[in-house]
Amino acid sequence: MSLGVLGRPRVHFRLTDSTNARARELAARGAPHGTVVTADEQSAGRGRQGRTWTAPRGRALLCSVLIRDPPRLLPLAAGAAVADVVGPDARIKWPNDVLVDRRKVAGILVEARPQEGWAVTGVGVNVALRLPDDVPVELRESAGTLGLAPQAIEPTLDALLGRLERWLNADDESLLGAVRGRDALRGRSVRWAGGHGVGAGIDADGRLLVSTESGTVALDAGEIHLVASAAEGA
Numbered sequence: 735m736s737l738g739v740l741g742r743p744r745v746h747f748r749l750t751d752s753t754n755a756r757a758r759e760l761a762a763r764g765a766p767h768g769t770v771v772t773a774d775e776q777s778a779g780r781g782r783q784g785r786t787w788t789a790p791r792g793r794a795l796l797c798s799v800l801i802r803d804p805p806r807l808l809p810l811a812a813g814a815a816v817a818d819v820v821g822p823d824a825r826i827k828w829p830n831d832v833l834v835d836r837r838k839v840a841g842i843l844v845e846a847r848p849q850e851g852w853a854v855t856g857v858g859v860n861v862a863l864r865l866p867d868d869v870p871v872e873l874r875e876s877a878g879t880l881g882l883a884p885q886a887i888e889p890t891l892d893a894l895l896g897r898l899e900r901w902l903n904a905d906d907e908s909l910l911g912a913v914r915g916r917d918a919l920r921g922r923s924v925r926w927a928g929g930h931g932v933g934a935g936i937d938a939d940g941r942l943l944v945s946t947e948s949g950t951v952a953l954d955a956g957e958i959h960l961v962a963s964a965a966e967g968a
Contacts, residue, residue, distance in 0.1 A: 737767065737801070737802075737803070737805075737899070737902045737903055738767055738768055739768055739899065740768040740770065740799055740895040740898060740899050741768060741770050741892075741895045742768060742769075742770075743765070743766070743769055743770075744769070744770045744771075744772065745760070745769070745770070745771045745772075746771075746772045746773065746774075747771070747772070747773040747774070748773070748774045748775065749773065749774065749775045749776075749777060749791075750771075750773045750775075750776060750777070751776065751777050751778040752776055752778050752856075753771040753772065753773050753776065753796055753797055753798040753856060754771075754798045754843060754845055754854050754856040755778075756771045756798070757769065757770075757771045757798035757799070757800050757854040757856070758845065758854050760800060761800050761847070761850075761852045761854060762850075765800055766800075766802070767800060767801060767802035767803070768799070768800065768801075769799070769800040770797055770798070770799050770800075770891075770895070771797065771798045772795075772796060772797045772798075772891065773796045773797075774791050774792050774796075775789070775790075775791040775792070775796075776789070776796055789858065789860065789863065789868070790863070790868050792862075792884050792887070793860070793861070793862045793863050793864070793868055793884060794858055794859060794860050794861055794862070794863065794887070795857065795858065795859040795861050795887050795890050795891055795894070796857075796858055797856070797857050797891060797894070798854050798855065798856040798857070799854070799855045799857075799895070799898065800852060800853075800854055801852065801853045801854070801855060801902070802851060802852045803851055803852075804846060804852065804853040805902060806939075806940070807906060807909055807910075807940045808844055808846070808853055808855065808902070809829055809830060809842065809844045809940065810901075810909055810910070810913045810936075810940050811898065811901035811902050811904070811909055812830070812842045812844060812855045812857065812898060812901075813826045813828075813829070813830060813832065813842060813913060813916075814826070814897070814901045814909060814912045814913055814916070815894060815897035815898035815900070815901050816832045816840045816842060816857060816859065816894065816897075817832050817916050818893075818897040819859070819890060819893045819894050819897055820832055820834060820839055820840060820859070820880065821834070821880075823835070824839070824916060825916050825917070825918035826913055826916045826917060826918055827918040827919060827958070827960070828917070828918075828919055828933075828936065828942045828958060829842075829942070829955070829958075830842035830843065830844070831918075832859075833878065833918050834878050835878065836918075836960075837876060837877060837878030838860075838876055838877055838878055839859065839860050839878040839879060839880060840857065840858060840859040840860065841857075841858050842855065842856065842857055843855075843856040844856070855898070857894065859880070859890060859894070860877065860878060860879040860880060861879070861880050861882050861884070861886050861887050861890050862879070862880070862881075862882050862883055862884045862886065862887065863877070863879035864879070865877065865878075865879055906938070910936060910938065910940070913936055913940075914935060914936050917933070917935065917936060918960075919933030919942065919958065919960070920933045920934065920935055921933060922960055922961075923960070923961035923962075924944060924958050924959065924960060924961060925958075925959050925961055926944075926953065926956050926957060926958050926959065927956060927957070928951075928956075929944075929946055929951070930946070930961065931944040931945050931946035931947075931951070932944065932945045933945075934950055937952055939952075939954070940954075941953055941954045942954075942958065
């Protein structure tokens with residue numbers, strides 16, 4: 735089944751707590767597939783594991799897209815779409831960060847309600863952040879930016895919606911191939927709450943494979959951390 739056009743209707747806020755929160759409210763009230771919520775600024779933007787997502791007003795693309803009857807690989811489709819927009823050097827750090835030169839330029843937060851048949855895909859892209867001034871001190875070693883002007887935010891949104899629409903309607907093998915081709919963790923030392931190992935790719939169900947001393951494990955959720963080797967500069 736082909737999923738429809740994204741981007742209409744659109745609700746925009748100069749300031750809101752979280753575009754995902756607003757999109758979830760709209761979903762519960764029956765908003766159609768493709769509804770988009772955007773904001774110039776968020777007061778309580780969220781990432782995974784309860785983290786906050788911060789960006790100065792008018793310097794980042796902040797959007798959430800309502801997807802009805804979401805495909806099973808929706809998080810990977812979102813990652814592929816964002817990476818396409820960021821550019822050829824973009825790499826996907828499973829499950830939901832997009833990196834350039836190992837710096838995070840975008841984050842994705844998918845919140846699904848399978849029993850209600852919808853999901854909200856939140857995306858934040860550092861389109862016009864000025865480094866290091868626009869990020870907290872603790873993020874200055876890890877945050878990245880596209881380095882564009884604020885006027886590029888709207889074109890970036892248009893491009894993102896187009897690429898997300900394309901990947902939502904792609905077959906699984908094409909999508910998996912695209913994500914595997916941008917895998918930031920393959921061959922890299924990683925750790926998570928349950929152990930450590932070396933990234934070994936993405937399986938057919940979109941899970942991260944990790945080679946460990948006791949064999950290969952498949953992770954379907956969780957926070958993954960890259961471990962810098964001595965050669966890479968710890």
